[in-house]
Amino acid sequence: MLELKNVTKKYGDFCAVKDLSFKVEEGKIVGLIGPNGAGKSTTIRMIMNIINPNSGEIILDGQNLTIQDKDKIGYLPEERGLYKKETVVNMLTYLASLKGMSKQDINKEIDKWLKKFGLFEWKYKKLENLSKGMSQKIQFISTILHNPKIIFLDEPFSGLDPVSSDELLSIIKELKQDGRIILFSTHIMETAELICDHIVMINHGQKILDGTLQEIRQQFGSNSITIECNGQPNYLQKIQGIIDVKERGNQYDITFDINIEINDLLIEIITKAKENNCLINSYKVSQPSLHSIFVSLANEKTIKSLGDN
Amino acid sequence: MNNKILEVIKYEFLKIVKSKIFIIGTLLGPILYIGLMFVVIYFTEKSNDRSNDIINIGLLSNYQDSTTNSVISNLKNQGWNIVEYNNQDSLKQLTIRDSIKGYIVADSLDQYGYYSTNLTDRYINNTIENAVTATVREKYIKESGLTGEEISKILNPVVFQTYKFSEEDESAKSTDSKMEEASNFIISIIIAFLTLMLVMLYGQTIGRSVVTDKSSKIVDILLTSVNTKELLIGKIVGVGSAGILQFLVWVLGGFLFAVFSNKFSIDIPINLNGWYVLIIFVLFILGFILFSTIYAMFGALSDTDQNFNQISQAFTMITVMPFMILSPICTNPNSMFSIIMSEIPFFAPCTMGCRIVCGEVPIGQIALSLILLVLTIVIVVKISAKIFRIGILTSGNYGFKDLIKWLKTKE
Numbered sequence A: 001m002l003e004l005k006n007v008t009k010k011y012g013d014f015c016a017v018k019d020l021s022f023k024v025e026e027g028k029i030v031g032l033i034g035p036n037g038a039g040k041s042t043t044i045r046m047i048m049n050i051i052n053p054n055s056g057e058i059i060l061d062g063q064n065l066t067i068q069d070k071d072k073i074g075y076l077p078e079e080r081g082l083y084k085k086e087t088v089v090n091m092l093t094y095l096a097s098l099k100g101m102s103k104q105d106i107n108k109e110i111d112k113w114l115k116k117f118g119l120f121e122w123k124y125k126k127l128e129n130l131s132k133g134m135s136q137k138i139q140f141i142s143t144i145l146h147n148p149k150i151i152f153l154d155e156p157f158s159g160l161d162p163v164s165s166d167e168l169l170s171i172i173k174e175l176k177q178d179g180r181i182i183l184f185s186t187h188i189m190e191t192a193e194l195i196c197d198h199i200v201m202i203n204h205g206q207k208i209l210d211g212t213l214q215e216i217r218q219q220f221g222s223n224s225i226t227i228e229c230n231g232q233p234n235y236l237q238k239i240q241g242i243i244d245v246k247e248r249g250n251q252y253d254i255t256f257d258i259n260i261e262i263n264d265l266l267i268e269i270i271t272k273a274k275e276n277n278c279l280i281n282s283y284k285v286s287q288p289s290l291h292s293i294f295v296s297l298a299n300e301k302t303i304k305s306l307g308d309n
Numbered sequence B: 001m002n003n004k005i006l007e008v009i010k011y012e013f014l015k016i017v018k019s020k021i022f023i024i025g026t027l028l029g030p031i032l033y034i035g036l037m038f039v040v041i042y043f044t045e046k047s048n049d050r051s052n053d054i055i056n057i058g059l060l061s062n063y064q065d066s067t068t069n070s071v072i073s074n075l076k077n078q079g080w081n082i083v084e085y086n087n088q089d090s091l092k093q094l095t096i097r098d099s100i101k102g103y104i105v106a107d108s109l110d111q112y113g114y115y116s117t118n119l120t121d122r123y124i125n126n127t128i129e130n131a132v133t134a135t136v137r138e139k140y141i142k143e144s145g146l147t148g149e150e151i152s153k154i155l156n157p158v159v160f161q162t163y164k165f166s167e168e169d170e171s172a173k174s175t176d177s178k179m180e181e182a183s184n185f186i187i188s189i190i191i192a193f194l195t196l197m198l199v200m201l202y203g204q205t206i207g208r209s210v211v212t213d214k215s216s217k218i219v220d221i222l223l224t225s226v227n228t229k230e231l232l233i234g235k236i237v238g239v240g241s242a243g244i245l246q247f248l249v250w251v252l253g254g255f256l257f258a259v260f261s262n263k264f265s266i267d268i269p270i271n272l273n274g275w276y277v278l279i280i281f282v283l284f285i286l287g288f289i290l291f292s293t294i295y296a297m298f299g300a301l302s303d304t305d306q307n308f309n310q311i312s313q314a315f316t317m318i319t320v321m322p323f324m325i326l327s328p329i330c331t332n333p334n335s336m337f338s339i340i341m342s343e344i345p346f347f348a349p350c351t352m353g354c355r356i357v358c359g360e361v362p363i364g365q366i367a368l369s370l371i372l373l374v375l376t377i378v379i380v381v382k383i384s385a386k387i388f389r390i391g392i393l394t395s396g397n398y399g400f401k402d403l404i405k406w407l408k409t410k411e
Helices: A040-047 A067-072 A088-098 A103-116 A132-144 A162-177 A189-195 A213-219 A234-238 A262-275 A290-308 B003-017 B020-048 B066-077 B088-096 B122-143 B148-155 B177-215 B218-222 B228-263 B274-300 B305-324 B326-331 B336-343 B348-358 B363-391 B400-408
Strands: A002-011 A014-024 A028-033 A055-060 A073-076 A150-154 A181-185 A198-203 A206-212 A224-230 A242-248 A251-256 A279-286 B056-061 B081-084 B102-108 B111-116 B162-164 B173-175
Touching: A002 A040, A014 A028, A014 A040, A014 A055, A014 A181, A014 A198, A014 A206, A028 A040, A028 A162, A028 A189, A040 A150, A040 A181, A067 A073, A073 A132, A088 A103, A088 A132, A088 B003, A088 B218, A103 A132, A132 A150, A132 A162, A162 A181, A189 A290, A198 A213, A198 A290, A206 A213, A206 A290, A213 A290, A224 A262, A234 A242, A234 A262, A262 A279, B003 B020, B003 B228, B020 B228, B056 B066, B056 B088, B066 B081, B066 B102, B066 B122, B088 B102, B088 B111, B102 B122, B111 B122, B122 B148, B177 B218, B177 B228, B177 B274, B177 B305, B177 B326, B177 B348, B228 B274, B228 B363, B274 B305, B274 B348, B274 B363, B305 B326, B305 B348, B326 B336, B326 B348, B336 B348, B336 B363, B348 B363, B363 B400
Parallel strands: A028 A181, A028 A198, A073 A150, A150 A181, B056 B081, B056 B102
Antiparallel strands: A002 A014, A002 A055, A198 A206, A224 A251, A224 A279, A242 A251, B102 B111, B162 B173
8 A cells, every 4th residue: 555644845935745645555546636736746756756755754565665666666657758769669678677677577578568559560660650649558558567566647548549548448447456556647537537446636735635536526515406497597596505507508507505405495496497487397416526526626725825825 | 886777877878879870970980080180191291292293483584693593403403394584574474374383583692582373382482492592502602712511511400309308218219309299289189179079979968868858758757767866877877988988999090090100101109108098088087977967967957959058058168168278288288377277177188188198297286187176076966966856857947046946955
């Protein structure tokens, strides 16, 4: 298990990460999400042992993470980087040899993974000759070639077509079943919902969300109702407790104050509909999406921090 | 040294050594230089030895004297054709039509002139001047009534020979001082040129390699395997080894050339013993470490190659400065100026090497320059490593204040 305990990192007076704690268990995928400049990169670099925290601990299997643990880490950065003038085999060999792998194992693993991704015939080609998607796959292979215990994937699906995305997804699931510790970072919340077992959201260097998707949804409650009706439900705006109404054809997404009792609100909506000769065909109490939670939390924190300043 | 540094060294070394540019540069470099030197030597020899050239010259004598005939016969003895005319215009026309190179006008016994459309051929000018001077001098001496023996004593040059000895070898050896001065100067230039060129070339290669790591974003991946110090050392030693390999190949090429040129009886006196060669090599290595560390730091501060060029430009000017002060150092290797210049750590790899080639340098001065160089390297490496550590992970423009902040940051 990988555990961050009260980790803080400062750059001069600026606090990039503040008192951050979370856990990632084997065989679980944890999504590390947050807006740009939230402190994700600094957190990643601390886990990757590229920079050291000012305080707090990063613990792997009960022991503090050390330089020796670098070989157990595989990192796929958001901004992909490989030497374009290098051949696929040389690039993969160099990165794997830096992880302490033997020449023999490297050759075996390179062949295995290139075949798995259908890139074997590109083994001796220069990376600059590969398409963007192919390069992405090579980058992914370089991340997992040395059999790392901790795998950090930052936007692994960007630049991939749907077929390649599915291919990659199934391999990530295989790695999960194999008991790897997988950290996943993305700005696309739908992807995070699809893949992650657990979500940690940070903003302004602090953790603002930590839990399974179910827990998070419950935590944020069902403050959203979708109704389908004939006629213009202009009266909705006047009902006390309704914060926002979004129109999608004859469907209306209604966001309401979390403190309002949902049954009372439904009665009020139906009563007003009848008064206004508006026919409600259906209604659905909807779960908040991770996207909407992200947006509301990011905004809330930004506003709060601006207020603090 | 741990395995990871070795892997970085191996990769960086092979990346350069396997490149076509390196192979061509290493092999063709010395061939090109040696070829160029042969061409220079060939043409210098050829221009010096023009005894077989047939040169057509006109002559117009405005007074009647046997001296003019003596001048003509002196020049004819050297294989020249002399055409006599009484009319200067005809000679002018012949010169313009290129039938003759030019013409001599004898106005009086003490007054001669040479007219031509081209006066840059020093061989012609000197030969005429010598012929005229010798003939007129001989006429005056003969008229003074001296005996033939006395005349030859006056006209024969004095034997003047230079002898060189040193503390180690006190037996004075006769030398050709002009030849030695010239060859020392050439060797100094070659050493300075090789040192500067390789230090700059490979220093900048390291800087650019850091920029590539940064701009291609591979640095984050590399740093999940090695730390910044290992990466910095690996790059400097890896790229540096390729530079040293090239240096050695070129020096070997130069050595073969020296052996080869002796076969062609081109005498190149070399004022170097084994210790001096070793010191020059050590100076090269130290210079390389100093400059490449600084270039690596510049690389860490740059996001693009263009950015790197801008940042390193001013420093490159300092790097090439020793080349401009080479001449006064070679002429007077033990002057105060030369001593100071060879003790400044950034110049020492070049300037001390030149002083060693051109004259005896007290061992204390060599030791001091090596100590100063090593101390500077220690300080520069400490500063560069700190800036490299942070710079390589950040992007954007940095001010002096940022760098100071980085230097104060604890690891």
